[in-house]
Amino acid sequence: MREACESGTDCHNGGAPCGNGVEYYLNAVRAGLADQSSAPACLLRLQLLQPVPGTEQSLTPIRPSSALAMLVRPIEEEIHQRQAIAQGLQRALDPIETLYNAQQRPTTDLVMLTGLPAINAAIDDATERCTSELLTAQPGGSRSVTVLTEALQRSRDLLARGVRLRTLYQHTVRHNPATMEYVHQVTDAGARAQVRTLDELFERLIIFDREVAFIPARSDRQSALEVRNQALITFLVDVYEHAWQRATPLAPRGRSREEPSVVPSIRRTICQLLISGYVDEAIARRLGMSVRTCRSHIAKIAEQLGSTNRAQLGYLLATSDLLGEPDTTVPE
Template sequence: MNEPCESGNGCHVGDELCERGVEYYLNAVRTGQADQLSAPPCLLRLQLLQPVPGTEHTLTPIRPSSALAMLVRPVEEEIHQRQAIAQGLQRALDPIEALYQAQQRPTTDLVMLEGLPAINAAIDDATRRCTTELLTAQPGGGRSSAVLSEALQRCQYLLARGVRLRTLYQHTVRYNPATMDYIQQVTDSGASAEFRTLDELFERLIVFDREVAFIPARSDRQSALEVRNQALIAFLVDVYERAWQRATPLTASSRSREEPSVIPGIRRTICQLLISGYVDEAIARRVGMSVRTCRSHIAKIAEQLGSTNRAQLGYLLATSDLLGESDVTDPE
């Protein structure tokens, strides 16, 4: 917040207060007035100083919450206008969509989608048509803020329509602030959103109303398969439900240390992958964490077993009861 003011005439251009702006505003609050000619531009831009009726240059400070309401009002009005435009477009095109579907030849119930624009367009269409339930599996740990922002808009749209949301993550998202913030915002938007985590998770899966599903077609996730075959969707939903029953509930207030099964579950999966011969990079990808964090877990496992090298670690893991124990924890 503390950008320096330019000498002589106020603050750094932007939407934040500079040091001089903060000091000037607090002094205005104490004295009850300010002068327009000497006020830093940032205070005027953020409307924290308002003209006093009947005077030429005298200003008075107002509460930041009142200034916020004044600033946000035109933004909210623009959002409402754009939403009205979007709804109008949908009303205009829905009849044509029905005619298109009526004239179109019967299509396959498996459609290959190439490229993110095509994938996102298909998911957006399924989101608009979803009325009951959305099931999502998101492996790989925390996601970027941009992806989470887009997902938040979809979730809020569905929750507002009464759709039930269930999402599966891997345990490692409990350490990801962006994902935890996203969960908080989704939870605040509706009570019908649930989240759970597992140590290891199958590939990405999205199922709308148990009528259409999306799964990756390649490992780079630049292509996807749109599934409408009801037998295949029933199979995917069954896999999802079995994983959901084994998963650990996750809320916005959850902390990993409060879930005694989380760290042992992660460590146990790492042990199983080590014995299977996976390299560090592959293990990290499977459990949804960075290679550095994965190696830290491996080091703690080695310390717990008293191993001094990788070959010895594999032998000790194979001959120990560690994989069957309820706790694979840090050594005392």
């Protein structure tokens, strides 16, 4: 049997057998025989002409599909052999892969969580595992009654296990009855729960036992990043602690100490944002208040400074002392 056409061999020319190969092949088909001494080499390489048993020089033409089958068979056999080798390697390495995975940490340092069900499931799992401390930053002002009810039960469960809770809100929650009721119930439950407020707060942040943290991955909060990298967690805790030191405590009910007014701080921040060129809607969003409340504060500031329009207000703010020391007060 003639050898199959090897890679790079000129077995065909432009998709057809070489030279007069087609004509020779068709004549052989009509005659039923061909002479080996005159047969074109390309027909032999393509196995279109096969030796006649019992003769030395006679060849017989065969169907092209049969020739193709003979040419492809060794290629298929080689493929099967290589597949068998690949499967053998996989069987050999699979047990080692299992041992390798067993030595690795169960999770990576950074995990992207997409969708609220996945986010809530991860946070619930971290809550169950929390044993000593939970740090939370909740920007955006007041929260819904449903969210607060669920949060209250989780907080009580954590406090019952001896976990310390610290929560940062924005000053505007002080004027929201539902949020204040939640705060009072949590702080009344034990001294391990503390709540403070700031005029402006960074994005939402939850840190469990300084071992795992959750931060938003997008502004719509439909995805989150689960952080277990200790360098990043140390940085996030440091950011949180700096904000905590600047925040104003929100005392539980029944304590004699009266909390200082947060209105001057809010209005000072509004002044700073106005000078920076923020519009009312953006200021309200950053401070967690309604646009109406924001504009009410701006009106009070303008009234104090004697401003009649925004351009004049910007000039008066820049030349006044309202952006100076933190204890500067703005009358209500």
